[in-house]
Amino acid sequence: MTLSRSQLEQIRADAGADAVPIDFAKMASWSEVEAAAFFESGGDDHGPPPALQMVMDDLAMRFVVNCPAEEQESFERLLFQVEAAFWFYDDEYREIWPHSFPCFTLLQFAQKLFEMCELLKPFAARTSELYEKFRQYKIQIPTCGAMLLDQSQTKERLPVPEKLEAGR
CATH class of the missing domain: 1.10.10.1050 (Dcp2, box A domain)
Structure with missing residues (x-):
């Protein structure tokens, strides 16, 4: 499938990458996913993703x-x-x-x-x-950690990385 200039412009706009130039000759043969990845990366051309x-x-x-x-x-x-x-x-x-x-x-x-x-x-x-x-x-292997306390040291906050919150 070949992407049109207007499709590339829309993908770029959706990625919020209006400052990233479009090289139509190079990008026309990309898939929508490849174009989105390119624009989302701010124009870093890592090429198409491997299988x-x-x-x-x-x-x-x-x-x-x-x-x-x-x-x-x-x-x-x-x-x-x-x-x-x-x-x-x-x-x-x-x-x-x-x-x-x-x-x-x-x-x-x-x-x-x-x-x-x-x-x-x-x-x-x-x-x-x-x-x-x-x-x-x-879970049997000892690890280090930290605990965040408020100034009165009566309440704690256990930070959870975003990726863990997403079910990891």
Whole structure:
């Protein structure tokens, strides 16, 4: 499908990116999603988004296949690598192309990665079970935190990152 100049102008207006120039010769062959991603990024041309399979292959290579051998000794440890891949996916791919890739929970992401990664594929049917064991393991690990108090120190506010509020 070819985008018309008026369609590109509308997509640019919808993204609130009126200052971003339209290169019609270059953009005419883009999809609406690609054009929206370009304008929403303020004109940073990262090109069209890669296919989800390519993204998952990249993440599998970065975080699972090439991780240290000791990280592959147990699923609890391996799922920390999957979690790192999840945050990379969310912070990089979804940030650059927000409308091109699905918004996953960590479990959904793990299921998709297990389905698409050759190393993990034999265990794909057990992803939910492995994830639950990982969650149980993870809550046993001490972490640091903070508590915000009002001046009288009688009320507290527990900040929750936006992504967690959205069901993550």
